[in-house]
Amino acid sequence: MPASLRPGDWEVPLDEVIYFDNAATSWPKPPEVTEAMVRFLNEIGANPGRSGHRMAVEAGRVVYEAREAIAELFNAPDPLRVVFGSNATEALNLVLRGYLRPGDHVVTSSVEHNAVMRPLRALERQGVEITVVGCAPDGTLDPADVLAAIRSNTVLVVLNHASNVVGTILPVAEVAAQVRAQLIAPLPAPLLVVDAAQTAGAVPIDVQADGIDLLVFTGHKSLHGPTGTGGLVIGERVDLARLEPLKRGGTGSRSEHEEQPDFLPDKYESGTVNAVGLAGLTAGVRWVLKQGVEAIRAREEALTRRLIDGLRAIPGVTVYGTLDPARQTATVSFSIAGMEPSEVGLRLDEEFAIMCRVGLHCAPAAHRTIGTFPTGTVRFSLGAFNTAEEVDRALEAVERLAGDTRRRTHSARRMMHQAGYEQQGG
């Protein structure tokens, strides 16, 4: 039976589906990812790090290889500095809730995801002070504004590497360099936390060269792993004694003690890790390394240019962001005049088999920044497997919808005009 989608009563073969929702999660996955997961379940299976038999050691090796792959991709100083969890949200909660205390100050931006803003707002009620630095309406951030917001009690600067709404890339390395350059001893420079959910695997990241102290990633987007994988890379400037774990429990190490281990990665990895997921993640990251992040980026940049240029040429369509593919990821937000994003989304799905995400994208602050709150936008997010032909087909679809609304508005105006005319006449 050929694979197909069956929404309602019609069927679309999967190879005719246009999947433009890669910022939510990437699809399809490289076949190696599925193969690695099947192999783990069928042939390795045991609990990594819990027992001493060879199947357990093999499972532990699978998890360790995931650490190595992540460390290689982001140039982490040591695979043991890679801590896994279920996703970026969990890693962000670990960092924010584990590091911040009442009286501490945090600087963040106005394009953050709720995975950052909600933990921060909850911490604010407990006495943590927050400064949200405004980004420009195209999503860009001026490092000088971050610098100006830093105070003597600032312990973290938390920045989205790229907005999941407009794709704009924030200058995290410049922020790191400027913050450290103006550091006045004996005050320690605040740590830089980067939410790379949207960029990991799609934009080059080097934690050491970029000055990133805590890099948060999710496995299921541009790293091409399965859902339920993610984590963080912990830099050497981070005081582990200060960073509390989110969870405590069994680690397979120091079992004779009832105290949580204080070393990496065990301190932050209680409970059996998602080994089957990490088997898939390793395959995804190895796939990325084989293509090369630069090559993936170049390809996505070209597709993004085609998409942005095509959308801007359609009357009634507004595109948000920098409009410059060199300064953003392959995520493009737009709206069609006179048509609600929800209606655009439904019609793209039902009439054209285009999968995209509409609305606020879990990032109300980002929509306020670009001026699209509370209506939201239509978001096309391309991935490593999309093609120019798909972009062209999607542009045709948007053109059709925009044409429909123009006709609709036009005839509505004519009706109103006639009604007004008759009223006057009567």
Add this chain to the structure above:
Amino acid sequence: MEEGYAVVLVYSTAHALKAEKALQRAGLSCKLIPVPRHISSDCGVCVRIHRADQEEVLEVLETVGVGIEGVHNI
């Protein structure tokens, strides 16, 4: 030359795997085995090495930053 094996206790399985990779790269043979019960009540694995290699092994592990909890002859 000293005969027999020794085991190096490390913090956790992740550390044992890091140790194994580093030792293999250095051409030193080793095997990950369950921690012998008479040495520790821990439930994990440790690194079994040839006693004769001990000095070199410890040097390699220190260079790559694998913390050592103890070395025991078995």
